[in-house]
Amino acid sequence: MKILVCISKTPDTTAKIAFADNNTKFAADGVQWIINPYDEWYALVRAIELKEADAATAIHLVTVGLADTDPIIRKALALGGDEAIRINADSHDSYYIASQIASIAKEGNYDLVFTGKETIDYNGSSIGGMVAELLDLPYVSLATKFTLEGTNAIIIREIEGGEETCKVQLPVVVSCQKGMAEQRIPNMKGIMGARSKPLKVVEPAAMDTFTSIASFDLPPAKAGVKLVSADNPEELVRLLHEEAKVI
């Protein structure tokens, strides 16, 4: 079994969001970077669990990013990836990124490609579906459970107001979310071992980009909270009914 896990670098969940260069760039100064939580907690950890159940499993990691992505991919190796490929490019275009990943995936002949359900920075939720289409593979999005049954995967995915169980023959592309696995902390053995695991850097293939970011905006500041006395909660109901008109 060969699993490819797609890893993305994102600002920490508590990072201050601000923009530079006339609001055309994310202000990255002083920002702490993490593995995108969906990629780490759910996609990668579930892949590690599959390897723990079957030692013959190989976990390869792929990321599209410049050299400043290396600490993130090393952390993913410390958690339990076997080897990693970094495609040396910086892009915010989902199609370009998916095309790079798909070209790696094609060469590697993977049984499973895992992504997180979205990144917490650009919230595209697009890479998994695009990679699947580029590889002409089935795609199960927003998976909350994943088990193997021979050469089939039994996957539970979230749908509007509930979930559905589906069965699909490998290979398959799966986007992972809460429920797939639990967050893990890398241990010292993993961290030491990660230093000697292969991290291959490849130059990007020539691919199209479909979109570009023209500018960023911050939402208008909130007017401030209107506090109602705890002695008079009826006033809150009146305000919601008559002023906000939401009930």
Added chain:
Amino acid sequence: MSVLIFLDQADNNIKKSSFEAAGYGAAIAKQIGVAAEAIVLGTVNDDLTTLGQYGVTKVHTVKNDALNNVDAQVFTKIIADAATAIGATVIVFSNNFNGKAIAPRLSVRLKAGLVSGAVALPDTTSGFIVKKNVFSGKAFANVSINTAIKIISLNPNSFSVATTSAMAEVIEFATTITDAKVKVTSTDKVVGEVPLSEAEIVVSGGRGLKGPENWGLVTELAKLLGATTACSRPVADIGWRPHHEHVGQTGLAIAPNLYFAIGISGAIQHLAGVNRSKTIVVINKDSEAPFFKAADYGIVGDAFEVMPKIIDAVKKMKGIS
């Protein structure tokens, strides 16, 4: 040339988020001076001619029970065929579960740039620029789509739909349906409650409620308001409430008209999932709780004392004694 809108269904009924997509797609069609056409796959009970009221002139249908479960590969092929047949230059989805599964595939298939999570009509004064949520609701990006065909998926509850009395023409779209590789073996739905992703009012509880036995305060208010219930991450993690109720950065991101938070401190990760709500109410006994900074209305007080009074006041307002 036209705008093609994909309308998805659940249990043979078109979803609310799809009506928003219809209105949004029709507004784009008007803006660029082309017709708005829709496509509905599977068997639905809705009278599709009424889609005219959202500005759609033609509805293409493929009535086949095999399409009542969504397989992204099968759907992508049919929608791509329809888009090509009618010469669609813009294709609109709702950025819901099915939209997230299909739109990225279609983007590759048609070599059409995709913006997912749009929150406003595109700016077409020079080029084609779509505003979308980024950084989990903490900012917007204005994204230029540089391909001939454009795909937009609209965030639910971010576009107000105007309706008219027009009628749409319903046409069967002739196509071949490929076999689904993803076989759905069972579905499990919460019956009788509006799904969180579509709810207009959400009542949510956090650790401040001290235990699952106190959730009556949340569910009673929710029932009175026709709201859906939600919870913070710790509450789902301890098992007081089911995981599908967890809203926040790593749970579901929602944008209801009213988000009513009881005993939730408002950690930045929680805010990332609810900050697009139009009105936020916070009940918390800690006046320093960060949630008050993001709230529109608040009460600093003990939920166990405040909530019964609020519930009584809502009953009075609704004429229930």
